[in-house]
Amino acid sequence: MGRFAQGKYTPKYPEKYVGNRTPTYRSSWEFAFMKFCDEHKSVEKWASEAVKIPYRNPLTGKHTIYVPDFFIVYTGKKGGQQVELIEVKPENQTVFEKLGRSRHNQAAWVVNQAKWEAASKWCKSKGIRFRVISEKDIFLVPYTIDNERFRVDKNVIQNEINDLKKNKPIHYITKEKFFYNRKFHINEDCLIPRWDSEEMVKN
8 A cells, every 4th residue: 555655745734834845745654644744733834855864874884865754843732842853664664573584675674774863863963853653653553742642544545545546636635725825625516726827816
């Protein structure tokens, strides 16, 4: 399920998203987490692939850059602001015992450990938290933000992914579209407003 879903995610609440480019998801797990960040009331701001962290590749010895998947700012249960850097990875890439005999997987695990160690140190220096989450955290157990538990409905996400694979416009899936700085609720009987329509309204 996770590796074949790719595309652009259009936020329902663009005022929460930090970035000039439309976020790209490269797995259904990343899509699910984007949806979580976008729609969960506790998340104030979120960004995709916004932070660059230098690290040394232990296999090549070269210094390069690691870009974690997500940066989120949310309101904690006690009202305080919390900040986290998040990496989304399949569970079988996060537990050494589940790698099998594949040298490729084992090499990737070694490199990931170096990336995550660098990210942990970077976050510690900034006073924020770094963590790696898997499909187990997203789908099988409630995801936790500061002790507040949130469960992603796997069936709903899978249906949406299937619709995206069929090239169904994402606005028909989310049933919302921003037009001329206003949010409109739409369905498949509506024509999706486009940027050139806004230009016509302005003129």
